Amino acid sequence: MKRVIFSLYIDIPSKDIDIFDKNILKTGDTPMNIRTKEQFKTHYGDLCACKQIYADAIGADFILYEYDTNFSLWSEKMKHEYPYLTMYNIINFYKIHLMYELAMKYDEILFLDFDVVPMKNENFFEAWDLTKGIAVLNNNNKITKIESVTDKSQTIRSPSSKYYNAQAMLLEKGLSPRNDVINTGIVGINKDHLVKLNYFGNFKDDLAMMSELKNDSDIFPEKILQYFGWDNETLFSVKIEENKVPVQWLDDKWHYFLYTQGFIPEKTILCHTINKDFDLVWRRLNA
Numbered sequence: 001m002k003r004v005i006f007s008l009y010i011d012i013p014s015k016d017i018d019i020f021d022k023n024i025l026k027t028g029d030t031p032m033n034i035r036t037k038e039q040f041k042t043h044y045g046d047l048c049a050c051k052q053i054y055a056d057a058i059g060a061d062f063i064l065y066e067y068d069t070n071f072s073l074w075s076e077k078m079k080h081e082y083p084y085l086t087m088y089n090i091i092n093f094y095k096i097h098l099m100y101e102l103a104m105k106y107d108e109i110l111f112l113d114f115d116v117v118p119m120k121n122e123n124f125f126e127a128w129d130l131t132k133g134i135a136v137l138n139n140n141n142k143i144t145k146i147e148s149v150t151d152k153s154q155t156i157r158s159p160s161s162k163y164y165n166a167q168a169m170l171l172e173k174g175l176s177p178r179n180d181v182i183n184t185g186i187v188g189i190n191k192d193h194l195v196k197l198n199y200f201g202n203f204k205d206d207l208a209m210m211s212e213l214k215n216d217s218d219i220f221p222e223k224i225l226q227y228f229g230w231d232n233e234t235l236f237s238v239k240i241e242e243n244k245v246p247v248q249w250l251d252d253k254w255h256y257f258l259y260t261q262g263f264i265p266e267k268t269i270l271c272h273t274i275n276k277d278f279d280l281v282w283r284r285l286n287a
Contacts, residue, residue, distance in 0.1 A: 003060040003125050004106040007051055008095050009044070009114045010067050012037060016087040021155045033088070039276040040114060046282065047114055054118035058125065060110070065098060082207055085230055092184070092232040096199050103191040113185040115273040117281050122269050124254070128188050133246030134197070135188035137255040139181040149223055161227035164220055166237040168213045168228070169206070175242060182236045185272045186255045196245050199235070206235055 012033070019031045030038075040047070048064055055062035065071065071094060078090045085093075095111060102109050108130050112118075128135045142159040154160050159181040167177040189197075207230055213219070214228045240247060256268040259275050264284045273281055 001108065001125075002106045003108045003110070004063060004102055005051060005055045005060050005110045005112060005124075006063040006065065006098065006102060007112045007114050007116070008065045008091065008098070009040065009047075010071060010087075010091050010094075011041070012087050012091070018086040018088060020088075020157055023151055024155060035276055036115075039278060043278040046278070047117070050117050050285075051112060054121060057121035058123040060125065061106070063102075081204075082230070084211065089230050089232070095184070096232060096236070099187070099189060099194055100200070103194050106191075108190050109188070109194075111184070111187040111189075112270070113272065115276060115278075116186055117271045117273060117278075117285065118269065119256075119264065119271050119281075119285060120269045124188060124270075127254070128248060128250075130188055130190040130193070133248045134193050134240070135248045135250055135254075137183045137186065137250045137257075139183050139257075143181060146221070146224060151223075154227060156227050156229045157231065158227065161224075161229070162231055162234045162237065164224050165210070165213070165228045165231070165234045166241075168216070168219050169209060169234070169238045170241055171219065172209055172213065173238075173242060179237045179241050180247070182233050182240065183255070183257075183272075184233050184236055186250065186270055188250075193245055196243055197236075197239050198243055199239055206238070210234070 017033045017037065019033060021032050025031060051064070052062045074094055074097065075087070075090050078085055078093065099109055099111065108125055110124050139159040143163050144153055144160040146164070149160065163179065163181045166179040170177045170179060210228065210230050214225055217225060239245065253267045254269055256264060256271045258264060258271055258273050258277065258281070262280065264271055264281065271281055
């Protein structure tokens with residue numbers, strides 16, 4: 001069984017950074033994408049090392065992809081074919097593309113966002129039987145009801161935005177709107193389920209549909225439509241439902257969402273540092 005852990009670090013040029021959270025920023029706050037860029041640069045060495053150490057401990061290969069020739073070619077192709085995509089969109093579609101590339105060599109794949117830190121050396125591949133389905137977290141508990149959505153309650157990247165966007169796509173495809181809000185920050189997957197997912201099978205048509213739905217007020221009110229976009233997680237949710245792909249839900253031990261809380265539970269194995277407070281993570285890791 002050949003297994004690989006991979007991550008992706010693309011230092012987005014300042015001119016290509018999209019400030020997606022203007023509507024929720026408080027005076028003096030740093031936009032999330034700028035904070036992310038700064039924190040990734042500061043903690044680059046440790047973020048690389050912690051994943052390599054974990055991979056070595058569990059007997060898997062580790063690959064870090066960066067802004068190389070392959071990404072540059074991918075990025076230019078995507079910009080040419082889909083000029084409305086942000087660099088953030090392009091990077092996150094790229095990580096799905098890399099899963100398919102790696103599946104040509106490896107049987108099982110674990111993707112970790114660059115802000116994910118392994119806290120213990122428990123073996124992901126032994127804990128999760130990837131023949132049973134894709135191992136991911138859902139953010140269903142973070143969905144805001146339509147009547148409670150306001151200009152300050154969410155952004156284009158909020159779980160609610162992705163949930164309603166996926167609903168609209170599924171309805172447009174003549175399917176049940178039921179879906180789960182997939183978080184692709186940590187993904188365990190094997191070759192068979194990547195084939196079944198068929199993520200890029202109708203990619204051009206899927207993105208065209210996403211564009212059209214942003215202006216379709218027959219399905220959702222404007223306050224919902226304004227947060228529709230071209231998010232990799234929206235499409236991931238749609239593909240799971242459309243192609244009936246089995247899923248296993250990661251618990252907060254295997255995908256701990258560090259956001260507003262200032263602590264990391266002892267049981268945590270993989271910490272997804274959403275708030276980019278890596279100093280807290282290193283203190284906890286080295287305690």
